[in-house]
Amino acid sequence: MRSFAKKIGMQQIELMAPAGNFESLQAALDNGADSIYFGVEQLNMRARATMNFTLEDLPEIAKRCNAKNVRTYLTLNTIIYDHDLSIVKTLLKKAKEVGLTAIIAMDQAVIAAARELGLEVHISTQINVTNIETVKFYAMFADTMVLSRELSLRQVEKITEQIEKEQVKGPSGRLVEIEIFGHGALCMAVSGKCYMSLHSYNSSANRGACKQNCRKKYTVIDQETGFEMELDNEYIMSPKDLCTIDFLDQVADAGIKVLKIEGRGRAPEYVAKVIKCYREAIDSLHNGTYDKEKVISWMQELEKVYNRGFWSGYYLGQKLGEWSTIPGSSATQKKIYIGKGVHYFPKSNIGEFKIEAYDISLGDNILITGPTTGAQELEVTEMLVNDDKLSKGQKGDSVTIPLDFRIRPSDKLYKIVENKVEA
Numbered sequence: 001m002r003s004f005a006k007k008i009g010m011q012q013i014e015l016m017a018p019a020g021n022f023e024s025l026q027a028a029l030d031n032g033a034d035s036i037y038f039g040v041e042q043l044n045m046r047a048r049a050t051m052n053f054t055l056e057d058l059p060e061i062a063k064r065c066n067a068k069n070v071r072t073y074l075t076l077n078t079i080i081y082d083h084d085l086s087i088v089k090t091l092l093k094k095a096k097e098v099g100l101t102a103i104i105a106m107d108q109a110v111i112a113a114a115r116e117l118g119l120e121v122h123i124s125t126q127i128n129v130t131n132i133e134t135v136k137f138y139a140m141f142a143d144t145m146v147l148s149r150e151l152s153l154r155q156v157e158k159i160t161e162q163i164e165k166e167q168v169k170g171p172s173g174r175l176v177e178i179e180i181f182g183h184g185a186l187c188m189a190v191s192g193k194c195y196m197s198l199h200s201y202n203s204s205a206n207r208g209a210c211k212q213n214c215r216k217k218y219t220v221i222d223q224e225t226g227f228e229m230e231l232d233n234e235y236i237m238s239p240k241d242l243c244t245i246d247f248l249d250q251v252a253d254a255g256i257k258v259l260k261i262e263g264r265g266r267a268p269e270y271v272a273k274v275i276k277c278y279r280e281a282i283d284s285l286h287n288g289t290y291d292k293e294k295v296i297s298w299m300q301e302l303e304k305v306y307n308r309g310f311w312s313g314y315y316l317g318q319k320l321g322e323w324s325t326i327p328g329s330s331a332t333q334k335k336i337y338i339g340k341g342v343h344y345f346p347k348s349n350i351g352e353f354k355i356e357a358y359d360i361s362l363g364d365n366i367l368i369t370g371p372t373t374g375a376q377e378l379e380v381t382e383m384l385v386n387d388d389k390l391s392k393g394q395k396g397d398s399v400t401i402p403l404d405f406r407i408r409p410s411d412k413l414y415k416i417v418e419n420k421v422e423a
Contacts (some may be wrong), residue, residue, distance in 0.1 A: 014258040023268035024372030032279030035071035062098040071101040077124035080107040130163040143170030160255030177257035184262025186239040242311035268375035270305040332396040334419040341411035351407040370411035
């Protein structure tokens with residue numbers, strides 16, 4: 001492990017968090033995100049996800065983030081057709097009105113319309129920026145660029161060195177900032193432009209409607225002989241998830257300014273856990289305490305939430321071949337729904353819950369999520385069941401638990417348990 005990045009001195013990397021709903025947004029804010037990116041309805045690369053904000057949510061997003069001095073990035077990074085242009089302009093005008101920081105885009109129509117309104121633009125990874133000349137071209141329109149995910153750190157570093165050497169500046173007059181993905185899902189297309197879902201289901205990944213063909217298991221058939229071979233124990237088009245926390249010092253040395261966490265379709269506890277770990281890691285780089293023991297601890301925490309196993313992507317030069325061995329998550333923990341919030345008693349700092357599905361006991365690790373609560377995880381060390389001091393509550397019971405945060409009737413209560421994954 002090396003000390004903090006040689007190139008950027010005491011300037012910390014910006015940690016960018018994903019948000020697909022208010023639960024995840026609040027989880028990101030509570031765990032130290034510097035910026036948050038999110039989509040609105042259908043014009044983003046997670047349009048098919050069940051979690052997306054609406055136009056009416058933008059003022060509240062801006063309000064919450066501004067209160068914590070957190071930057072806000074609206075993703076409008078799909079292919080745009082003529083019939084989309086009116087809604088694009090409506091979204092951009094609203095983004096300007098509420099004071100969002102920037103727009104993440106790949107279509108020239110979106111870039112031009114945003115610049116016309118004076119909105120800052122960030123170039124999406126879908127454009128596939130892989131060299132300094134492309135950076136210089138888009139510097140006419142954008143202040144930040146997300147590089148292609150297939151670049152090595154050596155290639156990333158060469159680009160950041162050239163930006164500094166040639167003083168490549170964006171419309172703001174600042175040097176162009178380079179952003180890379182630091183953690184989360186990778187697909188076989190790596191930096192986008194995948195057409196499998198379109199060909200198979202007429203559902204375009206480039207319009208945010210990927211059906212995730214690559215996450216399935218396949219049988220290979222020899223067309224000449226008819227011989228069939230099942231590809232055992234490997235989902236050969238489903239890469240493991242990217243993780244850079246164990247070589248974050250090298251990432252910092254490459255001169256990047258923004259580290260982006262993938263996961264706008266993920267649950268709030270995923271956002272909370274991943275952002276918390278990377279916040280601690282970035283801060284430890286800054287203060288010189290980044291070491292192997294901490295990395296081991298962070299990796300164990302990251303393994304608790306949704307993942308397909310981890311690898312370093314292309315950053316360290318490995319060839320593609322780190323495939324998932326199961327169709328879903330390899331997380332070491334899972335959540336089980338228990339009940340919902342009922343009331344919070346602020347004078348005594350006690351939350352009341354109605355148990356609806358599963359039991360709760362002293363010593364359990366629980367998760368409480370909600371649009372304002374975010375994702376709060378804690379151990380049950382004390383509780384009352386129907387006003388009696390008992391060690392276990394069951395379906396139908398009213399349970400009160402001491403809490404140092406407010407809960408609301410919209411909040412959900414889960415128990416966190418060990419997840420046994422069969423490879």
